[in-house]
Amino acid sequence: MEAYSQYDLSEHDPYLINNSSCLKNLLGHTNTTSLNEAERRITQQTLAQLIASPVQPSFDLKHLAEIHRRIFRHVYPFAGELRKVEIGKGNKLFLPYALIHREAAACFSQLMTENYLRGLDANTFGQRAGFYLGWINKIHAFREGNGRTQRVFIDQLASQNDYFIEWSSISGQAMADASRSARTIDVSARDLGRLLSMNIVKREW
Ligand SMILES: Nc1ncnc2c1ncn2[C@@H]1O[C@H](COP(=O)(O)OP(=O)(O)OP(=O)(O)O)[C@@H](O)[C@H]1O
Numbered sequence: 001m002e003a004y005s006q007y008d009l010s011e012h013d014p015y016l017i018n019n020s021s022c023l024k025n026l027l028g029h030t031n032t033t034s035l036n037e038a039e040r041r042i043t044q045q046t047l048a049q050l051i052a053s054p055v056q057p058s059f060d061l062k063h064l065a066e067i068h069r070r071i072f073r074h075v076y077p078f079a080g081e082l083r084k085v086e087i088g089k090g091n092k093l094f095l096p097y098a099l100i101h102r103e104a105a106a107c108f109s110q111l112m113t114e115n116y117l118r119g120l121d122a123n124t125f126g127q128r129a130g131f132y133l134g135w136i137n138k139i140h141a142f143r144e145g146n147g148r149t150q151r152v153f154i155d156q157l158a159s160q161n162d163y164f165i166e167w168s169s170i171s172g173q174a175m176a177d178a179s180r181s182a183r184t185i186d187v188s189a190r191d192l193g194r195l196l197s198m199n200i201v202k203r204e205w
């Protein structure tokens with residue numbers, strides 16, 4: 001558990017429109033419902049573009065941030081930028097933003113020592129990819145859009161082995177539950193590993 005003193009718990013969230021709970025955005029929306037609707041529609045297209053023309057994979061924080069930039073560049077002024085505010089989900093804060101660089105360096109250097117999961121059988125790949133998904137999620141590097149960004153990153157790891165993950169078969173609730181457990185009781189992210197192992201497919205073309 002990170003020391004409480006690492007957090008900057010000032011109330012002000014510079015990513016929000018003044019006196020509103022809606023994120024500042026490039027689309028002119030001033031309420032979260034309409035912003036979310038437009039954001040989902042636009043990112044479906046940018047996610048498809050990322051499949052056709054992927055980010056050059058270096059499997060590090062720069063790579064993750066470039067995926068975020070490509071997905072959200074039409075939507076958020078902070079696309080591709082690491083967050084500079086504390087955020088949480090389920091009443092628990094993610095990593096203090098001041099520690100993102102350090103923790104990401106630890107995560108991605110361990111991934112390098114595992115040779116970016118190359119050559120693993122499908123079940124083992126799913127387990128290890130789940131572990132890294134849990135770690136990247138714990139970092140939650142961006143103010144918004146972490147889920148989509150980290151799934152594209154894991155997709156690129158998988159495609160090196162001719163695997164893909166059928167994300168659409170994993171419910172948002174199952175993903176959130178396993179992600180939450182990985183922050184507390186399930187430190188090896190076995191639940192996320194199981195979810196990925198159960199939904200991994202070998203590409204046959
Ligand atoms: N309580 C929680 N603890 C840890 N992680 C959580 C929790 N609830 C949800 N998550 C994870 O946070 C991710 C969502 O983060 P964020 O909203 O920044 O990204 P997104 O791209 O908008 O989301 P989505 O994954 O729904 O497309 C989800 O993929 C989920 O796995």
Ligand SMILES: [Mg+2]
Nearest residue numbers: 144145146147
């Ligand atoms: Mg979101």
